[in-house]
Amino acid sequence: MSSNAGPTHDAKPPRPSAIAGYEDWPAYVQQHPRYQAHSAEAQELADALGVPDVPQPPEASVHWEETYDGVTTSQLSWQLGYGPRSTGWLIRPAGVPGPLPGVLALHCHSGNKFGGADRLVELPASHPLAANARPGYDGRALASEIARQGFVVLAHDTFAWGSRRFDLSVPPWRTGSALEARQAQWREDGVVPSEAEVYNAAAGFHEETVAKTAGLLGTSLAGMVAHDDLAALEVLAGLPDVDPDRLGSIGFSGGGGRSLALAVLSPRIKSYVVTCMMTTFQSLLPAHLDAHSWLLQTPGLWKLDEWPALTARSGADQLLVQYALGDELFPEDGMRAAHRMLGSLHNPGNGSPAAYIGSFWPGGHLFTAEMQQEALAFLSSSLGARDTQPLSPLSCQGPS
Missing domain, CATH: 3.40.50.1820 (Alpha/Beta hydrolase fold, catalytic domain)
Known part of the structure; x- marks a missing residue:
């Protein structure tokens, strides 16, 4: 008895994380109440920025x-x-x-x-x-x-x-596409970028993704x-x-x-x-x-x-x-x-x-x-x- 599953296709690579290194960020914001400021006026800024509470001083x-x-x-x-x-x-x-x-x-x-x-x-x-x-x-x-x-x-x-930077070693697709264009320009100009320059270029594009994630969570880049x-x-x-x-x-x-x-x-x-x-x-x-x-x-x-x-x-x-x-x-x-x-x-x-x-x-x-x-x-x-x-x-x- 034989089966015919039809033609096979190459599987697409899995979509990379858009917040690599920070996959626990959404749960942290969702589980922590808003930061409680010392005055009503300061609280309005905390609310506008969406600052999560700092539960206790970290141990250094x-x-x-x-x-x-x-x-x-x-x-x-x-x-x-x-x-x-x-x-x-x-x-x-x-x-x-x-x-x-x-x-x-x-x-x-x-x-x-x-x-x-x-x-x-x-x-x-x-x-x-x-x-x-x-x-x-x-x-x-x-x-x-x-x-x-x-x-x-x-x-x-x-x-x-x-x-505290994001892991952009495998950049999310939108960031990766923009980075490829920048790297093509570097090659055309004969520039060999450093590790920091490559990361900073990717991070510049990625900041919009960070801001979008923050907005979805009810916070902001400035709030975090x-x-x-x-x-x-x-x-x-x-x-x-x-x-x-x-x-x-x-x-x-x-x-x-x-x-x-x-x-x-x-x-x-x-x-x-x-x-x-x-x-x-x-x-x-x-x-x-x-x-x-x-x-x-x-x-x-x-x-x-x-x-x-x-x-x-x-x-x-x-x-x-x-x-x-x-x-x-x-x-x-x-x-x-x-x-x-x-x-x-x-x-x-x-x-x-x-x-x-x-x-x-x-x-x-x-x-x-x-x-x-x-x-x-x-x-x-x-x-x-x-x-x-x-x-x-x-x-x-x-x-x-």
Whole structure:
């Protein structure tokens, strides 16, 4: 007896995961309630971003530690409830007794998701990540510089960056098609891309898939990033040599947006810095909208408030915003409108001390050495740090 099953066809390869490395992400969001903020105003932002609750501070493990150039640097990691382990870098002044004020240093977007917080840290030449470039930071290791001024600093990889990046070794089909086109262009141009360049190209295309997944789950890219940042803040606040009542945050570009969101969501933040990440949403239309990623452009956020107005929802005592007049990502009129709005919100003009400081600098989308000096001086003054090493002398004409 014979059977005729008809003609056979080559089986299609299985469709790859669109969220490889994060298959447990949907269940995590579904099983955790919304983050409960400290005020009704902050809760509105938590709800708009869809920030999941951070159930308890994660337990950090120390993998590497070394003292050099006046600071002790430790490589930490912790496991959140979803995705790969988070890497964090803890930098503190060597031999200086605590408790010391703490700062969460928040890395930028920069289109570089292959790396994360390592771009903020100075590492000895023997470390595998020592040669990592620091585009946008004027060649300086921001987190290490802050620690030299008397702070305990934690810089961590957030959701989708560095140790927390998605696995795109077998990219989802839509991402893979776009990546093939980019690789064809590289071949035509005679370019041999590095592993990081290939990953960052794929991750740039994949960000839309991440944003779509987040939207389906009732959260957002910014909401998941804020979740990771809140968890890292709890790690920092729980360290024995950190004063939990003197905590601040700082960030450049996308890190500046993270700094603002964190200051609204957590009452632990007393002072914060936003560098090259301030304008009005109105000014982004129509020409500057495509200059920014999903990290800024959460659907519906503008309906809640203008970007600078969100700062009024924070309980922080002081805020420094640094603007670059030649910033190609923001129109000057939008930055100046944000500056006026922030002044009216935070500086009463009745003899009370100003809570907001805004400075305008020449140049493009960069966190220059001079701007970093201003930011470190602001954090030292507002959080009461004891300088342990003087800042490097620089020629600077000051903000314009």
